Amino acid sequence: MSISSRFAVGVHILALLEVNKGEANSSEFIAASVNTNPAVIRKIIGMLKKAGLVNVRPGIAGAQPAKNLSEITLHDVYKAVQVVQEKELFSVHDQPNPDCTVGRNIQDTITPMFSAAEQAMEKALDNVTISDVVDDILRKEAVQ
Amino acid sequence: MSISSRFAVGVHILALLEVNKGEANSSEFIAASVNTNPAVIRKIIGMLKKAGLVNVRPGIAGAQPAKNLSEITLHDVYKAVQVVQEKELFSVHDQPNPDCTVGRNIQDTITPMFSAAEQAMEKALDNVTISDVVDDILRKEAVQ
DNA sequence: TTACATGTAATCATTTTAGTTACACGTTCC
DNA sequence: GGAACGTGTAACTAAAATGATTACATGTAA
Structure with a gap:
């Protein structure tokens, strides 16, 4: 998955x-750059707007970053587009058997362990900004 | 997701x-402990076996850990059950527009960034062993 | 050979995603 | 005011993935 x-x-x-x-x-x-449908782009831009990452107004073409791109991290975008929504990145099987020692404790045991791993990933995403992404794209472009 | x-x-x-x-x-x-179907369990055990984590033989009831549980990490299990298979954890939209500066470079730019985040997560999973999980379960059980 | 277990394939229902269409609403300019 | 163009958003569809389920071949042991 x-x-x-x-x-x-x-x-x-x-x-x-x-x-x-x-x-x-x-x-x-x-949409032409991403190669998808404009409605898909509008939906995602709407999510970025709700997260305070871009400014966009109905009827007016175009969107602008709401803050300096060096202040927007991949983690900000990750949260904005709700990759995991309210759920956890790791899903745990629900309703394990409460009559079993493992069954009645497994959820409480592994949930914080999974969360720690998820947070490690999010911390890594915090280390990269959109400015870094743009710089890398322009660097690759210059080399070609 | x-x-x-x-x-x-x-x-x-x-x-x-x-x-x-x-x-x-x-x-x-x-299956009774997990609350699912035995065939599902057999399939997952088969994956654990292929990864060298458990021993199990056709016709003989039961499985045994193939190594000390303190030597099996969550990362080992993560890899064994092929959560992400051959694909990456993060998916990148394919076929962005090659006629656009961003479109023709975005994949090469963000793929290593995403990989770094994924590796940070996997490294966190390497810090926890099944032995830790069992200890925590038994600790929670004792408290109740 | 009977009973019971694993190995595995096929099928199904559910969920999620992205794509698509459609239209209400906002803005600009004539 | 109205035409042209853009965003906001809902509804629907197709495709993909997951877990559940069933069925049966194969292996083991008494």
């Missing part, structure tokens, strides 16, 4: 806003 | 083998 590509698309969108900052960046234009 | 509960079930099975080590631990018995 894989994590929703909404995450990667969210990063793509923010990077595109910077690289293409002279343009209007309508949902249709962004 | 959540990571397959196969992972949690795999941990459950290994812990049960230890806590209940006097018994036969047939797939039917384990």
Whole structure:
């Protein structure tokens, strides 16, 4: 199972806003870059907006970053697009047998262990900003 | 999206083998503790066997850990049950527009970033062994 | 040979995702 | 005011993945 590509698309969108900052960046234009449907882009941009990462207004083409891109981390985007929603990244089988020693304790035991691993991942995502992403894209572009 | 509960079930099975080590631990018995179907248990045990974590033989009831439980980490189980198979934990949208600067570089840019986060998570899973899980279960059980 | 266990394939229902369509609503400009 | 264009959002669809279930071949032991 894989994590929703909404995450990667969210990063793509923010990077595109910077690289293409002279343009209007309508949902249709962004959709062409991502290669998907404009409605999908609008939905994801709506999530980024709700998280305070971009500014966008109805009827006006284009979106703008709501803060400096060096202040937006991959973790911010990860949270914004609700990759895991209210649920945990790791799912635990529910309703194990309460008549069994392991069954009645396994959930309480492994949940914090799984959370620790999830937090380690999120911390790693905190170390990379959209600015880093843009820099890397432009570096790769210059080399070619 | 959540990571397959196969992972949690795999941990459950290994812990049960230890806590209940006097018994036969047939797939039917384990299924009752996990609260699922015996065939599901057999499939997961088969994966654990292939990874060298348990010993089990056709026709003979029960499975046994193939090594000391303090030498089996959550990461070992994670890999054994193929939570992410050959794919990455993070999925990247494919076929972004090659005519766009961001589109033709985004995949190569974010893939290693995502991998780093994934590895941070796996490293955290390496810090916990099945022995730790069993100890915690028995500790919780004693308190009640 | 009978009883019981594992190994494994096939099928099904459920859930989630992304894609698609459609339309209400906001903005701009003539 | 109205035409053109854009965002916001809901509804529906197709595809993919998961876990559950059933069935049966194969292995073991008494």
